[in-house]
Amino acid sequence: MKNGMKPRWSLLAILLVAALLPLTSLAQKIAYSEPEREDNRRTNFEIIGKVGANILVFKNNRSENAISVYDNDMKLINRVKLDYMDDRWINVDFVPYTDHAWMIYQFQRKNTVYCMAVKLNEEAKRLTDPIELDTTRIGWSANNKIYTTVFSDDKQQIMVFKINSRNQRNFLFTTMLYDAELKLKQRHNFNLPMEERNDYLTDFLVDNEGDLVFGKFRRKNSSDYVTDLHMLVKKSDQENLADHRLNGEEKILLDEVKIKLDNTNRRFLFTALYYKQKRGNIEGLYTAVWDKATDSLLRENTMVFSEELRKQAKGSDANLRIAFNDYFIKNIIIKKDGGYILAAESMYTTSRGGAFNRWDYMGWGNPWAYPMDYYSWNYYNAPWSSPWNRYGNRWGGMQSTRYFAENIMVLSFDKDGQMVWNNVIPKSQYDDDTDDLISNYIMNTGGQLHFLFNVYERRTLILNDQSVDADGKITRHPTLKGLDKGADFMPRMGKQISSRSMIMPCVYRNYITFAKIDF
Structure with missing residues (x-):
């Protein structure tokens, strides 16, 4: 009798495992990049996002500018030095798309600040020569961060603007509106009265x-x-x-x-x-x-x-x-x-x-x-x-x-501004x-908002995930799988790169590394 039950129990066990497989696949998966010797805790960086099949991260170490190109498992494919960026660069912004990214940067040469743009492919290689968008002559004591770049949610509208505040009671704006191919649509100048x-x-x-x-x-x-x-x-x-x-x-x-x-x-x-x-x-x-x-x-x-x-x-x-x-x-x-x-x-x-x-x-x-x-x-x-x-x-x-x-x-509000729920x-x-290591990042997966933050467990920082659904219910998820004990996450500096993936910087033995978290 007992021997006859074994096949049934085996079949039941197989069915249970099969039923659990979809749930297991929904668990978070973490992949880490290896430390690069140039990158320490003082490295300035910007997570550009997923371009093509690769993940791009801009890095600045003093006068060196580079983009690290990672595959989907965060294996380093190449570190592309941006030799065409002037050593006296001031600021850089990125507008990422599915198969390319625009890099808009500014640098100073003598008493002139240049605003330039270049189109990059998924390998961080140039698709265009640097394009001059605008120039501004400044005094020797002036703040040289002249240009600000903003873009729309659908990335079809890119605006670069500057504000001349020499007259502190009347600011002069210059705005340049571009389409997704960085073709100039409108260039306007207007005044804004201010009180000093x-x-x-x-x-x-x-x-x-x-x-x-x-x-x-x-x-x-x-x-x-x-x-x-x-x-x-x-x-x-x-x-x-x-x-x-x-x-x-x-x-x-x-x-x-x-x-x-x-x-x-x-x-x-x-x-x-x-x-x-x-x-x-x-x-x-x-x-x-x-x-x-x-x-x-x-x-x-x-x-x-x-x-x-x-x-x-x-x-x-x-x-x-x-x-x-x-x-x-x-x-x-x-x-x-x-x-x-x-x-x-x-x-x-x-x-x-x-x-x-x-x-x-x-x-x-x-x-x-x-x-x-x-x-x-x-x-x-x-x-x-x-x-x-x-x-x-x-x-x-x-x-x-x-x-x-x-x-x-x-807090959740309806279309009429009435609070629906809170938690x-x-x-x-x-x-x-x-x-570096405190505060949180919100990962929006559509049906849920995942709040990611560090907590100490037995004197070790552990990245936690608590989500809020459309009805305000909070779910505390199990500890993320694949946590590296040597890596401390910097949640609030992370960036969502797709509907189910994000990149989060980490500190690992005084190096800056990056982790890809899939939900």
């Missing part, structure tokens, strides 16, 4: 129709609140700015302003945390939605954070009045129907001189400090950057400073004198 030292600009965005969108606001000093908020729109075919006042009654005081473009529904979303009074506590969320179809303000409202939400954000034992004082808006994901999901993270620092509060951060986003020069302006915040400073503090240098990144609050991903991270 008091007016600031937000991040700049371009929508799928080529319209430039940004904000301007007033602040008495670098540690004050946002007032007099304006939305500025330059339509692709017009040589002027449309100026729309937001938060007109100013019954509330705004914190840092974030902008997100909804290309599907042709809307612009402006949002910020807000206060009721100076030196007050964060009270809730301000939102303004502009509709392009009617060229009018669709909705402007505030949402007060409830006591229940405050308990979720900080815990029931915390002082609920100050529950959101350390929170910063980090991500906004637009839904197809016009709703959106907002993620905010609790982030702060402490030092021997005491804890830094939110007002210490209010000036963190201005990478060009006073005095103003010929081509610089008050650029308040880089999109989705770190509140500690524009690029974070990758290499230390601030003595005895401890960086904290704690709970993540996730909190609890975590507690800190590091001393560097912020």
